[in-house]
Amino acid sequence: PTQPEPSDPPVDVTTGTTTQNGQTTTETTARPSVTVEDGAASASVSDAMGQEIVQQAQANDSTSVVIAPEITGDVTSAQVSLPAATVGSIGSETNASLTVATPVASVTIPNGGLSDLASEGGTVTVSAEVRGNTVTLEVTSGGQTVESVTGGITLTVPAEDTTPGTVAVLVCEDGTTQVIRKSVAGENAVTIPLTGSATVEIVDNSKSFDDVTDNSWYAGAVAFVSGHELFSGTSDTSFAPDTSMTRGMLAQVLHNLESNP
DSSP, X not given: OOOOOOOOOOOOEEEEEEEETTEEEEEEEEOOOEEEETTEEEEEOOHHHHHHHHHXXXXXXXXXXXXXXXXXXXXXXXXXXXEHHHHHHHHHHOOOEEEEXXXXXXXEXXXXXXXXXXXXXXXXXXXXXXXXXXXXXXXXXXXXXXXXOTTOEEEEEEOSSOOTTEEEEEEOTTSOEEEETTOXXXXXXXXXXXXXXXXXXXXXXXXXXXXXXXXXXXXXXXXXXXXXXSOOOSSSSOOOTTSOOOHHHHHHHHHHHTTOO
């Protein structure tokens, strides 16, 4: 009898919908195989998997594409590679954002930035490494580090014991630091808007004021706005929580929120 032609192994790509707060989103999820060695995980999306991702995202009008390799055990770094052609097709042939989700960190790139990211050809890689409270994110395209992605990216880092004053701090090449004022700490993670590859630290930047007690109803709010450097108080030791806010104060807070352009 004639032997059947060998076929490519099946690819693990699925599409499903979720409803939250009355809004339904459609997500195409791919789970490439993983290798782990000495705490470093790596995964690669094949051309066949990339084609299936685009086909399912198109057919289901997916709002997001998630690359979520199943990584078990303790890892301190993770790298996921995708064909640039796949990234470009998601950007040009679908309306979906692209998220690379690992236990080390998750990175979301909006649809509008994908075509530019893929323009160098070759391979797009997303790598994250954690050391203590420091996370280094590197996005490369065609072997070159990407410092700026059109539309920016969102980095989500697991974090425990966060407080209202927990923030992400950008570590610059010269060693100086800058509070990322639009970073937000949830119960188990910190969400950080970035322009591209970066090194960040997760710190509790809460300030102490003599006129704000720990049990006051606004203590958490004061910790948030002072930790994010939106409000500086009226002195190093006074916040003046009962003082009315002027238009000048509001203008300063908005200017601070935009990192004082």
